[in-house]
Amino acid sequence: MTPRQFGEMEGPKGAEASTETARLRTYQGWRQFVVQRHRASRLHYDLRFEVDGVLVSWAVPKGPTLDPDVRRLAIHVDDHALDYLDFEGVLPGNGYGAGDVIVWDIGRWEPYKSDDPAGELADGELHARVYGEKLRGKMVLMRTGIRQGKEWWLLLHKRDEFAECGWDAEKHRRSVLTGRTNEEVAKQGEVSD
Numbered sequence: 010m011t012p013r014q015f016g017e018m019e020g021p022k023g024a025e026a027s028t029e030t031a032r033l034r035t036y037q038g039w040r041q042f043v044v045q046r047h048r049a050s051r052l053h054y055d056l057r058f059e060v061d062g063v064l065v066s067w068a069v070p071k072g073p074t075l076d077p078d079v080r081r082l083a084i085h086v087d088d089h090a091l092d093y094l095d096f097e098g099v100l101p102g103n104g105y106g107a108g109d110v111i112v113w114d115i116g117r118w119e120p121y122k123s124d125d126p127a128g129e130l131a132d133g134e135l136h137a138r139v140y141g142e143k144l145r146g147k148m149v150l151m152r153t154g155i156r157q158g159k160e161w162w163l164l165l166h167k168r169d170e171f172a173e174c175g176w177d178a179e180k181h182r183r184s185v186l187t188g189r190t191n192e193e194v195a196k197q198g199e200v201s202d
């Protein structure tokens with residue numbers, strides 16, 4: 010994998026908001042998170058947490074997991090606008106970020122170790138309790154270093170009541186918003202909703 014590729018041309022930042030966003034805002038008062046499965050030049054999952062009005066983001070090549078025995082590489086990428094939360098569609102072009110995107114999981118989250126997620130991010134360790142449709146329970150992101158200009162983090166799931174050994178994101182491939190696969194989104198063309 011070439012980490013330099015991640016984070017470039019990550020798509021429209023806020024330009025593709027859809028009507029679903031309003032529905033999702035019924036979680037008012039809660040921080041939101043999303044995981045988008047993105048078939049770019051290399052498949053990855055974009056993990057995004059709402060912090061201080063933006064979506065702080067990581068590209069996770071193998072996807073997040075409920076398996077407490079695995080550690081996933083997560084490459085920090087550019088923040089995205091909140092309106093990108095429910096983007097599902099095809100990103101046009103030939104660059105790295107081109108490709109189809111589904112909303113693989115979505116929900117709310119809360120920091121469980123402090124009330125200061127921005128401070129946790131600055132310190133390189135984010136503790137998040139997530140309430141998604143696929144992902145549940147306590148997850149931790151830990152910064153491990155910088156390679157080729159990108160922050161490399163590790164993503165893990167705590168050994169809690171939602172942990173499940175052997176759980177693999179690739180066995181749960183459909184959009185939680187529309188039930189579609191990436192392949193189905195790609196066939197329907199460059200229409201986002």
Ligand code: MN
Nearest residue numbers: 019047055068
């Ligand atoms: Mn992406």
